[in-house]
Amino acid sequence: MECALLLPLSNLDEIAILLDVDGTLLDIAPRPDEVRVPGKLRGILQSLWSQLDGALAFISGRPLADIDRIFAPLILPAVGGHGAELRPTIESKVIDHLAQPLDPALKKLLADIAKLGPGVLIEDKAYSIAIHYRLAPKLGGDVVRAVVAIAEKYGADLLQILPGKSVIEVKQRGFDKGTALRQLMGYKSFAGRRPIFVGDDTTDDAAFAVLPEFSGVGLSVGGIVPGASFNFETPHDVRAWLEQVSKQAEAR
Ligand SMILES: [Mg+2]
Numbered sequence: 001m002e003c004a005l006l007l008p009l010s011n012l013d014e015i016a017i018l019l020d021v022d023g024t025l026l027d028i029a030p031r032p033d034e035v036r037v038p039g040k041l042r043g044i045l046q047s048l049w050s051q052l053d054g055a056l057a058f059i060s061g062r063p064l065a066d067i068d069r070i071f072a073p074l075i076l077p078a079v080g081g082h083g084a085e086l087r088p089t090i091e092s093k094v095i096d097h098l099a100q101p102l103d104p105a106l107k108k109l110l111a112d113i114a115k116l117g118p119g120v121l122i123e124d125k126a127y128s129i130a131i132h133y134r135l136a137p138k139l140g141g142d143v144v145r146a147v148v149a150i151a152e153k154y155g156a157d158l159l160q161i162l163p164g165k166s167v168i169e170v171k172q173r174g175f176d177k178g179t180a181l182r183q184l185m186g187y188k189s190f191a192g193r194r195p196i197f198v199g200d201d202t203t204d205d206a207a208f209a210v211l212p213e214f215s216g217v218g219l220s221v222g223g224i225v226p227g228a229s230f231n232f233e234t235p236h237d238v239r240a241w242l243e244q245v246s247k248q249a250e251a252r
Contacts, residue, residue, distance in 0.1 A: 083180030
């Protein structure tokens with residue numbers, strides 16, 4: 001891919017790079033705890049973070065603790081829990097009062113959906129719960145119907161259902177990757193820069209939607225989405241692009 005397509009990258013002083021994790025930066029694994037960080041990616045991200053003077057962040061639905069575990073020993077600025085948690089710089093404490101964790105009683109009801117059959121996996125992300133059916137694609141319809149039924153009973157006006165790729169997730173309303181991106185852009189290392197956000201799934205739509213407020217650029221993975229101006233075919237292409245950006249910056 002030609003970086004000429006991504007003109008704002010000519011000057012790393014003027015941009016911020018914001019990256020969704022699963023399906024964008026990392027290949028999706030059969031089980032969410034099996035994702036792997038390819039060998040040189042940590043080094044590339046570390047270099048880019050430095051070249052961007054700290055204006056590089058993960059914007060993920062995973063809890064921050066999970067992100068840190070996956071990328072350890074690398075720590076980067078990050079938004080976790082779909083915007084429920086924020087760490088604007090690597091030195092800052094995690095701001096986690098942005099949302100309430102999901103009601104344990106509701107989580108229990110949703111976790112019971114796993115009983116639909118083997119291969120239906122529950123991922124408790126504290127501020128949301130994800131029900132994966134990648135390993136049981138035939139049960140997808142049943143999983144979705146069960147989630148919708150529970151959400152309606154519990155109070156659909158309080159909850160947001162996020163359908164994704166072989167996954168459906170439930171979180172509270174009032175925060176999302178868009179509100180978090182807006183908040184992050186207010187911090188010193190990001191303020192005044194043009195955000196380049198890369199995302200691949202429904203949960204990223206909210207982030208794509210706020211980009212115009214910052215003259216930002218949206219890049220999608222695996223298919224053009226509303227608000228995206230360029231599409232990478234796979235996470236591998238995203239990683240290759242990041243490496244290229246970092247190398248170009250180094251060469252200057
Ligand atoms: Mg994703």
